[in-house]
Each structure stands twice: as structure tokens, then as C-alpha cells.
Amino acid sequence: xxxxxxxxxxxxxxxxxxxxxxxxxxxxxxxxxxxxxxxxxxxxxxxxxxxxxxxxxxxxxxxxxxxxxxxxxxxxxxxxxxxxxxxxxxxxxxxxxxxxxxxxxxxxxxxxxxxxxxxxxxxxxxxxxxxxxxxxxxxxxxxxxxxxxxxxxxxxxxxxxxxxxxxxxxxxxxxxxxxxxxxxxxxxxxxxxxxxxxxxxxxxxxxxxxxxxxxxxxxxxxxx
Numbered sequence: 010x011x012x013x014x015x016x017x018x019x020x021x022x023x024x025x026x027x028x029x030x031x032x033x034x035x036x037x038x039x040x041x042x043x044x045x046x047x048x049x050x051x052x053x054x055x056x057x058x059x060x061x062x063x064x065x066x067x068x069x070x071x072x073x074x075x076x077x078x079x080x081x082x083x084x085x086x087x088x089x090x091x092x093x094x095x096x097x098x099x100x101x102x103x104x105x106x107x108x109x110x111x112x113x114x115x116x117x118x119x120x121x122x123x124x125x126x127x128x129x130x131x132x133x134x135x136x137x138x139x140x141x142x143x144x145x146x147x148x149x150x151x152x153x154x155x156x157x158x159x160x161x162x163x164x165x166x167x168x169x170x171x172x173x174x175x176x177x178x179x180x181x182x183x184x185x186x187x188x189x190x191x192x193x194x195x196x197x198x199x200x201x202x203x204x205x206x207x208x209x210x211x212x213x214x215x216x217x218x219x220x221x222x223x224x225x226x227x228x229x230x231x232x233x
Contacts, residue, residue: 020042022041026042028055038057044059053227062131075213077210081186096147098181107156111157143156144156146177
């Protein structure tokens with residue numbers, strides 16, 4: 010990996026987060042600080058998110074992945090699944106179960122999940138404060154898919170999703186996207202484009218464009 014020589018900020022709990030423009034070539038901006046509710050909200054408002062807890066690392070990739078709100082691409086097979094409605098879809102019914110399931114998903118190459126117990130606890134605190142939300146897909150009373158993320162103003166920052174039944178995570182994402190459109194959200198951040206999100210219409214935009222859109226989104230009233 011080719012990295013720029015940009016130094017990475019080392020933070021104490023009292024330090025403010027740096028501007029995302031100080032990111033290293035791989036997107037790493039800072040190491041340290043904490044995972045308090047206030048710190049996490051500061052990060053999302055300024056375009057940063059954590060990817061680890063020991064130590065805490067703060068990231069701002071360039072380009073940034075975004076999903077169009079109200080314009081998600083639904084394939085023919087996914088449309089058939091949506092018409093069949095095999096899942097009961099709920100919002101915020103069981104945030105802890107969704108993030109726990111996301112943390113247990115096997116990663117490519119057998120690597121450990123980035124959602125450590127400390128990160129899970131931090132996002133559960135956000136959820137209890139009404140800042141983080143989940144969408145669940147249930148089948149015969151069993152949680153089989155879901156997605157979670159952070160909402161601030163007109164921003165929804167998607168964090169992770171999982172499935173234990175075919176199309177369950179995609180169905181959750183479609184329902185989430187429709188909810189964001191109905192509530193007037195203006196920015197759906199998916200951090201980095203993956204094959205799954207690309208198939209749903211995710212695009213990459215420059216960090217500079219993302220930050221302009223972010224500033225307008227977080228300046229809006231809370232829309233969840």
C-alpha cells in the first residue's frame with residue numbers, strides 16, 4: 010500500500026479531532042481519543058468514523074462511498090424477493106442483536122471483525138441516546154438480516170450489515186433507503202463501496218464533495 014508522508018495525529022481524550030483533509034493516503038486521520046457519545050458525534054459531523062478501539066483509529070477515505078436516497082437500484086431477483094415479502098421488517102427493535110450479528114460475520118480471508126466489544130458498547134450507547142439505529146429482518150421470529158448506522162440531521166452513516174437468509178441484508182437496506190427518503194434525509198454515507206453496495210447503486214465521490222454535502226446534511230433538523 011502506498012501511503013503519503015502525512016503525519017497521523019496522536020490524540021489525548023481532551024484533543025479535538027483533526028480535519029479530514031489531514032488524512033494519510035489510506036484514509037487514516039488520527040489515533041487516540043475516546044469512544045464517548047460526544048466524540049463519536051463530533052467525528053460523524055466532521056466526516057470521520059472509527060475503525061478500531063484498541064487503539065481508537067479515525068478514518069476519512071477518499072473517495073467516499075455514498076448511496077442515492079430514493080434511487081437505490083433493485084435487481085429483478087431482489088424485486089421478486091421484495092414482492093414475496095418473506096421477512097418481517099422492523100426498525101430499532103433490537104439494535105444490540107443487529108450489531109452483535111454484524112460483529113460475528115466471517116470476513117474475507119478469515120480476518121477478525123473490526124466490530125470489537127468496545128466498539129459495540131460505544132454504538133449501543135449511541136443507540137440508547139437516539140443517535141444510532143437498526144433495521145431488522147425477521148423470519149419465523151428469528152433475526153436473519155439487518156443493518157445499522159448513525160443518524161445526525163439529514164445524514165445517515167451506514168456502518169455494517171449482515172444476513173443469515175438470502176437477500177435479507179439487501180431487503181433491510183432497501184427498507185432503510187425508503188425510510189430515509191420519506192423522512193427527507195439528504196446524504197446516505199456507506200464509507201466505502203463494496204460489491205453488494207455497488208450492485209445497489211453506490212457511487213464513489215471525492216472527499217471534498219462529500220464534506221460539502223455532509224456540512225449541509227448535519228445542519229438540518231434531526232429527521233429519523
